[in-house]
Amino acid sequence: MEVAPTKTHITLLTSPGMGHLIPVLELGQCFAVHHGFLVTIFVVTTDASTAQQLPHYSSYRDLLNIVFLSPVGVSDLVTDSMAILSQLVLIMRHAMPILRAEIAELKPRPLALVVDLFGTEAFEIADDFGMLKYVFNTTNAWFLALTLYYPHHDETSKHDHVYLHKPLDIPGCAPLEYEGTLDLNSRPDDRVLQEDYAKMGLDMAKADGILVNSWECLEPRTLKALRDPNLLGRFSSVPVHPVGPLIRPVNPVENFVSRSKVLDWLDLQPARSVLYVSFGSGGTLSADQLTELAWGLEVSQQRFVWVVRPPIESSSFGSYFRQDKRTKDGTPDYLPDGFVSRTREVGLVVEMWAPQTEILAHESVGAFLSHGGWNSILESVVNEVPMICWPLYAEQGMNAAMLSDHLGMATRSREVGPGGVVEREVIKEMIRRAMEKDQEPAKFVRAKVLELKRSAEAALAKGGSSRGSLEQVAKECETGLRETARGA
Ligand code: UDP
Secondary structure, three states: OOOOOOOOEEEEEEOOOHHHHHHHHHHHHHHHHHHOOEEEEEEOOEOOOOHHHOHHHHHHOOOOEEEEOOOEOOOOOOOOOOOHHHHHHHHHHHHHHHHHHHHHHOOOOOOEEEEEOOOHHHHHHHHHOOOEEEEEEOOOHHHHHHHHHHHHOOHHHHHHHHHHOOOEOOOOOOOEOHHHOHHHHHOOOOHHHHHHHHHHHHHHOOOOEEEEOOOOOOOHHHHHHHHOOOOHHHOOOOOEEEOOOOOOOOOHHHHHOOOOHHHHHHHOOOOOOEEEEEOOOOOOOOHHHHHHHHHHHHHHOOEEEEEEOOOOOOOOOOOOOOOOOOOOOOOOOOOOOOHHHHOOOOEEEEEOOOOHHHHHOOOOEEEEEEOOOHHHHHHHHHOOOOEEEOOOOOOHHHHHHHHHHHHOOEEEOOOOOOOOOOOHHHHHHHHHHHHOOOOOOHHHHHHHHHHHHHHHHHHHOOOOHHHHHHHHHHHHHHHHHHHHHHHO
């Protein structure tokens, strides 16, 4: 009698936040669909995270075994004054014992553990259970290069970057401007952040492989430097596998059954006439900045969909760990008096959360004003939507530089950043420049986005570079299975 071959079982671990959960689910789905793997995804949650309440992962349930770990209590653990990176590192550390217990129970025994950037402390668990260990860097290769090199940067160059605003060199890669290192430069005395970040780079160098949500043609120079033993390969010899762009595809349920009112509204607007404004899953603005943005939108006289959140003074990622706060009648009281009624004909305000992928795929959307989270960027590329970057925290400053200065698929204003308040006239000009589609530079940017979209499609197609990278990792996982079977 023939015995059915055991399916290769692998596990993935995601830290809190939709920006981490979505690409990890997509990666898990690729292993399940393209390689027939059994995939268990562990989702670290907190008692304040909204991820579990959101419907986006429902379509993955048929293919993946999704396990929400019992929530980590954040109120006694993290404070608003801590950098987002340090908060996530602490939360993940607290989730480790429960992850260990869950992995011990899994059958068949998983052969590999793939963690996101914040999950490298789980490598110890992977070692104890004899699993291969991978990092999935859910952002770009340039950020990966910085992370791997950061522990080896000398103190003088770090000092000169933070205090003299000199660019930070990364061997073989584009240097990083002062504005690019948002959290590090705005918290020069935060030793915990610096140590956490350096540890992340050192831990990643112990992986069996690093997967990146990018593709060969998008970042050839950086990927070459990462693999060159005379450049970044001196600090990490871990193979780097670009597997992207992995993004959540348009949800057919959202489109055809319980269609959101945003999509109905977009149906009524002319092609490419609407600016979509959103600061990701956690981004927030101060009250003054929110007011200026509202006025900027109004005086620009462009159509818009704006995902709004209550203002927060002390933090640019204020919604990351907070419960969803919506007003009862759907009219936010923190926008300028009369804003919603004055702009009713041209704009739509959506509180807290909107179906972003579906919005970006809609033909009425002409540009995206974004905080520049990496998922948002990839979603823009795939849907051919030019961007305006308004970086707020984490690696978003690097992303803005990459998009506008290196790739030309976005515009940004030097006046936009987490520091002072950007005034309405600056915002108006920025929006107009991006939306005037018959003018240069909007035409130039659109041509660039189209070019990137085509190269992304080629990378993901059968025989493309990203599919090839994923196949290589899948083969390693299967080889792990054969070796284990031999040793048993
Ligand atoms: N997102 C969404 N609706 C929203 C805000 C965000 O669907 O109103 C999704 C977005 O499509 C993306 C993710 O949440 O997939 C946010 O990831 P990103 O890397 O852009 O930013 P982050 O939230 O991690 O800063």
